[in-house]
Amino acid sequence: MKAMLVLEDGRVFTGEAFGAVGTRVGEVCFNTSMTGYQEVLTDPSYYGQIVAMTYPLIGNYGVNDEDGESARAQVSGFVIEELSELPSSWRAQASLPDYLAANNIIGLQGIDTRALTRHLRERGAMKACLTTEDLSVDEARRRANEGDGVVGMDFVSTVTAEAPYDWDPEDRDSRRWAVAGTSGQVDEAAVALPPVKYRIVAFDYGLKRNILRRLRQHGFKVRVVPASTSAADVLAHDPDGIFLSPGPGDPSALDYVHRSVRDLVGKKPIFGICLGHQMLAHAFGGRTTKLKFGHHGGNQPVQDVKTGRVDITAQNHGFAVEADSLPSELEVTHINLYDGTVEGLRHRSLPVFSVQYHPEAAPGPHDALHFFQQFARMIDDGK
Numbered sequence: 001m002k003a004m005l006v007l008e009d010g011r012v013f014t015g016e017a018f019g020a021v022g023t024r025v026g027e028v029c030f031n032t033s034m035t036g037y038q039e040v041l042t043d044p045s046y047y048g049q050i051v052a053m054t055y056p057l058i059g060n061y062g063v064n065d066e067d068g069e070s071a072r073a074q075v076s077g078f079v080i081e082e083l084s085e086l087p088s089s090w091r092a093q094a095s096l097p098d099y100l101a102a103n104n105i106i107g108l109q110g111i112d113t114r115a116l117t118r119h120l121r122e123r124g125a126m127k128a129c130l131t132t133e134d135l136s137v138d139e140a141r142r143r144a145n146e147g148d149g150v151v152g153m154d155f156v157s158t159v160t161a162e163a164p165y166d167w168d169p170e171d172r173d174s175r176r177w178a179v180a181g182t183s184g185q186v187d188e189a190a191v192a193l194p195p196v197k198y199r200i201v202a203f204d205y206g207l208k209r210n211i212l213r214r215l216r217q218h219g220f221k222v223r224v225v226p227a228s229t230s231a232a233d234v235l236a237h238d239p240d241g242i243f244l245s246p247g248p249g250d251p252s253a254l255d256y257v258h259r260s261v262r263d264l265v266g267k268k269p270i271f272g273i274c275l276g277h278q279m280l281a282h283a284f285g286g287r288t289t290k291l292k293f294g295h296h297g298g299n300q301p302v303q304d305v306k307t308g309r310v311d312i313t314a315q316n317h318g319f320a321v322e323a324d325s326l327p328s329e330l331e332v333t334h335i336n337l338y339d340g341t342v343e344g345l346r347h348r349s350l351p352v353f354s355v356q357y358h359p360e361a362a363p364g365p366h367d368a369l370h371f372f373q374q375f376a377r378m379i380d381d382g383k
Contacts, residue, residue, distance in 0.1 A: 001016065001017040001021065001132055002014065002015075002016065002017065002132070003015060003016065003017035003106065003108045003130065003131065003132045004108075004130075004131060004137075004140065005028070005050070005077075005079060005108055005111065005116075005128055005129070005130050006128060006129045006131075006137055006140035006141050006144055007028065007119070007126055007127075007128045007141075007144065008126045008127045008128065008141065008144040008145045009123060009126060010137075010141055011119055012137055013079075013108075013111040013112070013115075013116055014111070015108050015109055015110035015111040016108070016109050016110045017106065017107065017108060017132045018083055018085075018096075018097040018100065018107040018108075018109055019078070019096075019097055019099075019100025019101045019103075019105050019106055019107035020100060020101050020103075020104045020105055020106050020107075021106065021132040021133075022104075022106060022131070022132060022133065023106075023129065023130070023131040023132070023133050023135065023140075023143070024050065024076045024077045024106055024129070024130045024131070025076070025127065025128070025129050025130075025143055025144055025146075025147035025148075026048050026049050026050045026075075026076035026077065026127070026128070026130075026147065026148075026149075027048065027049050027050070027125055027126065027127050027128070027149050027150045027318075028049070028050040028051075028052060028077075028079070028116075028120065028125065028126065028127070028128040029049055029050075029051060029052070029120070029125050029293065029294055029296055029318065030051075030052045030053070030054055030113070030116065030117045030120055030293070030296060031051055031052070031053055031054065031296040031297050031316075032054045032055075032296065032297030032298070032299055033053070033055065033297045033298045033299075033314075034055045034298070035055075036298070037053060037058050037059070037096070038063045038064075038067045038068060038099075039067060039068075039069050039208075039210075040053070040075070041068075041073045041074070041075055041078065041099075041100075041103075041105070042068040042069040042070045042071075042072065042073055042074055043069045043070070043074060043206075043208060043316060044069070044070050044074050044159040044206030044207070044208070044246075044247060044248055045074075045206050045208075045246050045247055045248045045274065045275070045316050045317070046074050046075045046248065046316070047074045047075075047076075047155045047158060047159050047206065047248040047249070048076055048148070048149075048150060048153065048155050048248060048249065049075060049076060049150070049248075050075065050076050050077035050078070050079060050128055050130055051075050051077070051078055051079065051296075052079035052080070052113050052116055052117065053078075053079070053080050053081075053113065054113055054114070054117050054297075056080075056081040056082055056113070057081070057082050057084055058080040058081075058082070058083060058084065058096065059080075059083050059084040059085065059087065059095065059096035059097070060084035060087060060088060060089075061087055061088065061089035061091070061092060062087025062089055062091075062092025062093065062094060062095055062096065062099075063087075063092065063093065063094050063095075063096060063099040064091045064092060064093045064094075065093060066091075068209070069208040069209050069210060070159075070207075070208070070209065072103055073099070073100070073103035073105050074159065074248075075105060076105075076130070077105065077106045077107070077108065077130040078100060078105055078106070078107045078108070079107075079108045079109075079111065079113065079116070079130070080107070080108070080109050080113065081109065081110070081111065081112070081113045081114075082109060082110070083096065083097065083107070083109040084096075085097060106130050106131075106132060108130060120293050121292075121293055124292045124293055125291075125292070125293045125294055125318060126144075127144045127145065127147045127149045128144050129141070129143045129144040129147070150248075150249060150250060150290075150318060151250055151290060152250050152252075152253055153249045153250050153253060154249055154250070154253045154254060155206075155247070155248035155249035156205045156206060156227045156247045156248065156249055156254060156257070156275070157227065157228070159205075159206045159247065159248060160204045160205060160206070160226045160227040160228070160247075161204040161207075161224055161225070161226050162226065163226065164223060164224060164225045164226065164229070165223075165224050166221075166222070166223055166224070167202075167212045167215075167216065167221075167222040167223075167224055168212065168213075168216055168222075171193050171216070173209075173213065174193055174212070174213045174216035174217060175191045175192070175193055175217075176191045176217065177191075193216060193217060194217070194218070194219045195219065196219060196220075196221040197219035197220075197376070198219055198220045198221070198240040198241060198376060198379050199220075199221045199223070199237075199239055199240055200215070200220050200221070200222055200223070200239045200240055200241040200242060200243055201222075201223050201224075201225055201234050201237050201239040201241075201242050201243070202215070202222050202223070202224050202225070202242075202243040202244075202245060203225060203226075203227055203229065203234075203242070203243065203244050203245055203257075203260075203276070204224050204225065204226060204227060204245055204247075205227050205244070205245045205246065205247030205254075205257065205275050205276065205279070206245060206246055206247030206248050206275065207224065207245040207246070207247075208245075208246065208358075208360065210360045211245065211246075211273065211358075211360045212224075213360075214359070214360045214369070214372055215243065215372065217372075218372040218373060218375075218376055219376060220241075220372075220375075220376070222243070223237055223239070227247070227254075227256075227257055228256055229260065230260055230263075231260045231261075231263035231264045231267070232263075234260070234264060235264070235267060235268070239268060240268070240269070240379050240383075241268055241269040241270065241271065241375065241378070241379045242264055242268050242269070242270045242271075243270075243271050243272070243273075243276070243375075244261065244270065244271070244272035244273070244275075244276025244277075244279050244280065244354070245273065245274075245275065245276050246273050246274035246275045246276060246316070246317075246358070247274070247275040247276075248275075250290075250319065251275055251278035251279065251282060251288045251319050252282065252287070252288055252319075254279065254282075257279050257282075258279060258282040258283050261279050261280060261282075261283040262283040262284075265283060265284075265347075265350065265352060266350050268351075269351035269352070269375070269378045269379050269382050270351070270352045270353075270354075271353060271354065271371070271374075271375040271378070272353075272354035272355075273354065273355060273357075273358060273359065273360075274315075274316065274317055274355075274356060274357070274358060275317070276354060277321070277344075277345060277354035277355055277356045278317075278319060278321055278356075280345060280352065280354045281321040281325075281326065281330070281342075281345065281354075284326065284327050284329070284330055285325070285327055286321055286322065286325045286326045286327070286330070287321075287322045287325040288319045288320060288321055288322065289319065289320060289322050290318060290319055291317075291318055291319060291320050291339075291341070294316075294317060294318035294319075295315040295316070295317055295336070295338075295357075296315065296316050296317075297314070297315065297316075298312075298313075298314040298315075298361070298365065299312060300312070300313045300314070300315045300336060300338065300357065301313070301336070301337040301338065302334050302335070302336055302337065302343045302344075302357060302368075303334065303335055303337055304333065304334055304344075305332060305333055305334060305335060306333065310337065311365075311367035311368050312365050312367055313343075313357035313358065313359075313361070313365070313367065313368050314357060314358045314361045314365070315356070315357045315358060316358065317356060320341040320342060320356065321341075321342040321345070321356070322342075323342050326345070328348075329347055329348050329349065329350075330345050330346070330347055330348070331345070331346055331347075331348055332344065332345060333345060333346045333353070334355060334356075336356075341356075342356065343355060343356045343357060344356065351378045351379075351381070351382050353374070353378070355368065355371060359371040359372065
């Protein structure tokens with residue numbers, strides 16, 4: 001079955017459909033990761049977006065029940081150059097086409113994703129219509145232009161948890177994965193979790209499961225709360241610290257989140273990642289701006305301003321904090337070496353810090369994993 005992707009500026013890419021059928025509209029962006037397509041598909045931060053993978057062959061290891069970052073696929077559409085229909089992995093439980101069909105996600109293969117990526121880099125991220133239906137190019141372009149896009153959109157209220165819950169209360173899902181040895185047995189002692197040392201509350205703006213796993217692996221017991229939870233309700237748990245999660249949409253459209261974070265500053269140690277980083281900036285009166293084509297992938301170089309250390313980081317965001325909008329009590333700790341945008345913040349006197357990128361890093365390298373340890377040290381110092 002044929003399918004086409006029509007951008008709001010009229011550029012057309014035609015290929016072959018796989019997965020679901022129909023028509024979807026959303027902002028189209030590209031991701032440069034070489035692996036981890038299932039994590040991309042299920043990352044809530046991609047809600048409302050059509051994602052194009054720059055790596056040319058996708059689907060070769062299938063999908064499974066363990067690798068999802070949330071309970072379902074979140075993207076509006078998925079665009080690739082070449083589909084591997086027959087997965088080759090002992091962990092595979094389904095093929096990528098079957099997974100997309102089960103989750104009602106339209107896939108498009110057989111297009112020049114390099115040309116699409118170059119176009120978005122030159123013109124900027126834009127809305128698009130992905131369709132398997134018999135639409136004219138003009139009609140598809142009209143739908144793309146009339147679509148919501150991302151700017152001004154509160155997608156957090158759609159992806160957040162419906163009610164509070166405790167992550168992994170029986171400590172089954174947070175253990176580090178291990179491969180059985182020659183005897184066929186896994187050394188349970190090698191993958192055992194540390195004892196719980198800190199009890200924190202995590203706001204779910206679009207939480208990834210691997211963030212929750214990493215927190216537990218560093219001694220945190222996590223109570224997850226919906227994005228709309230008030231500061232008073234959070235403090236009623238008397239947590240050792242507060243975590244602000246990543247999430248989708250426009251950070252400037254979340255006034256209710258800005259307000260709750262503002263009310264929590266100075267009450268408990270706070271650590272934010274990605275959208276959580278942007279929420280901290282807004283809580284202090286800062287601003288965010290839309291990036292031309294965003295940072296999506298596992299190869300973004302970030303420099304620590306103080307030490308000069310450079311980490312290769314995994315990122316997924318279309319907005320960035322405006323450095324000149326920040327008050328004097330916040331200092332910029334990290335910058336992106338591609339475009340100089342703000343990648344980290346720290347309060348000069350309060351136990352508050354954040355990073356724009358993803359230290360849990362799945363997919364991506366583990367250079368930035370130390371931030372979970374920094375959060376733990378910050379709580380210890382406060383005690």
